[in-house]
Amino acid sequence: MADDAILAHGLTKNYGKLVAVDHVEMAVPRGSRFGLLGPNGAGKTTIIKMLTGLAPITEGTASVAGYDVARDPMNVKKRVGWVAAEVILDDDLSGWENLWLQAQLQRLSDWKGRAQQLLEYFELADRKKDKVGTYSTGMRKKMEIALALLHQPEVIFMDEPTIGLDPNVRRMLWGLITGVNREFDVTILLTSHYIEEADALCDRVAIIDHGKFVATGTPAELKSRVKADFVELETSEAVTEERLAAIAGVSNVRSQGNTWILRVSSAEEVLPRLFHALKTDGIRRINVEKPSLESVFIDITGKRLDQGSGDVQDYRKFYMNLRRARQ
Ligand SMILES: Nc1ncnc2c1ncn2[C@@H]1O[C@H](COP(=O)(O)OP(=O)(O)O)[C@@H](O)[C@H]1O
Ligand SMILES: [Mg+2]
Numbered sequence: 001m002a003d004d005a006i007l008a009h010g011l012t013k014n015y016g017k018l019v020a021v022d023h024v025e026m027a028v029p030r031g032s033r034f035g036l037l038g039p040n041g042a043g044k045t046t047i048i049k050m051l052t053g054l055a056p057i058t059e060g061t062a063s064v065a066g067y068d069v070a071r072d073p074m075n076v077k078k079r080v081g082w083v084a085a086e087v088i089l090d091d092d093l094s095g096w097e098n099l100w101l102q103a104q105l106q107r108l109s110d111w112k113g114r115a116q117q118l119l120e121y122f123e124l125a126d127r128k129k130d131k132v133g134t135y136s137t138g139m140r141k142k143m144e145i146a147l148a149l150l151h152q153p154e155v156i157f158m159d160e161p162t163i164g165l166d167p168n169v170r171r172m173l174w175g176l177i178t179g180v181n182r183e184f185d186v187t188i189l190l191t192s193h194y195i196e197e198a199d200a201l202c203d204r205v206a207i208i209d210h211g212k213f214v215a216t217g218t219p220a221e222l223k224s225r226v227k228a229d230f231v232e233l234e235t236s237e238a239v240t241e242e243r244l245a246a247i248a249g250v251s252n253v254r255s256q257g258n259t260w261i262l263r264v265s266s267a268e269e270v271l272p273r274l275f276h277a278l279k280t281d282g283i284r285r286i287n288v289e290k291p292s293l294e295s296v297f298i299d300i301t302g303k304r305l306d307q308g309s310g311d312v313q314d315y316r317k318f319y320m321n322l323r324r325a326r327q
Helices: 044-051 073-079 095-105 112-121 137-149 167-183 195-201 219-225 241-245 267-278 293-301 315-326
Strands: 004-015 018-029 033-037 059-064 080-083 155-159 187-192 204-209 212-217 229-235 250-256 259-264 283-289
Touching: 004 044, 004 187, 018 044, 018 059, 018 187, 018 204, 018 212, 033 167, 033 195, 044 059, 044 155, 044 187, 073 080, 080 137, 095 112, 095 137, 112 137, 137 155, 137 167, 167 187, 167 195, 187 195, 195 293, 204 219, 204 293, 212 219, 212 293, 219 293, 229 267, 229 293, 241 250, 259 267, 267 283, 283 293
Parallel strands: 033 187, 033 204, 080 155, 155 187
Antiparallel strands: 004 018, 004 059, 204 212, 229 259, 229 283, 250 259
């Protein structure tokens, strides 16, 4: 349909025997922000590479900005921009010179007005003659996005745009991404393995694991599907699955390495029973996941997406927070 900036049917990529992207269906409306959320190796970058014509499609079809990616790659390339984690700025050139270089690479003749407009939008105009090497991380990010916008693309692909950034710059970039989407009327497809990022930025999210879309919807829709809490648990002594499953309120028990993941009706109700059953001394680490995109991922795949970055808390802290919330 013409109202979709990105359309894919049965999109598949094989690298030898590995199926990196496995029959993906996607329809991204023009002007929207779509997120591919999944762990490392899930196939996010490969999808972008196929959609931008950088990697041949093994099977299936895709069109971007109204053009078939396999049959008409030049028309696609003219209409898309790409912001990737790899640095694309030339530190020895000024901001303006970087824009000039980008214009040469894309064979743009009439670019100066647009370049100036972008510099003003990103509040870089007064630094345009300074070498990019002297810019802060936030300014560099703005410059990268300005370069991607120079040829007035209809679709921008952002591959893990905030990976490795400190939280302040990340938040700043979130604001920028939403702003660019509205101000320049550009469709954004971004990939992330940060739960909060997909939640905060995207109108729709596809959760991807091992090359497959395992769930698609608005963040709110996805979260409302999970009517349970998850308790992640590490114990100092061996515990059997039966013993955990026998606790009232526990509806599912899975293990990931030496960690247990329990699906429970309500963490507040089940935790006291859990402490009683296991004796608090036997619990090395405990983490509660309330309905979130993380719990959607856990529910479907049985494992955590955001390995290690979850709010790890001990049960005393958890209760302290609960008590505080109730006052
Ligand atoms: N050029 C390549 N050759 C062989 N395997 C690849 C290549 N690129 C990616 N892969 C594999 O395809 C899978 C998906 O990779 P990728 O799309 O980079 O995942 P993500 O971006 O979600 O981290 C991984 O198993 C990865 O090792
Ligand atoms: Mg990637």
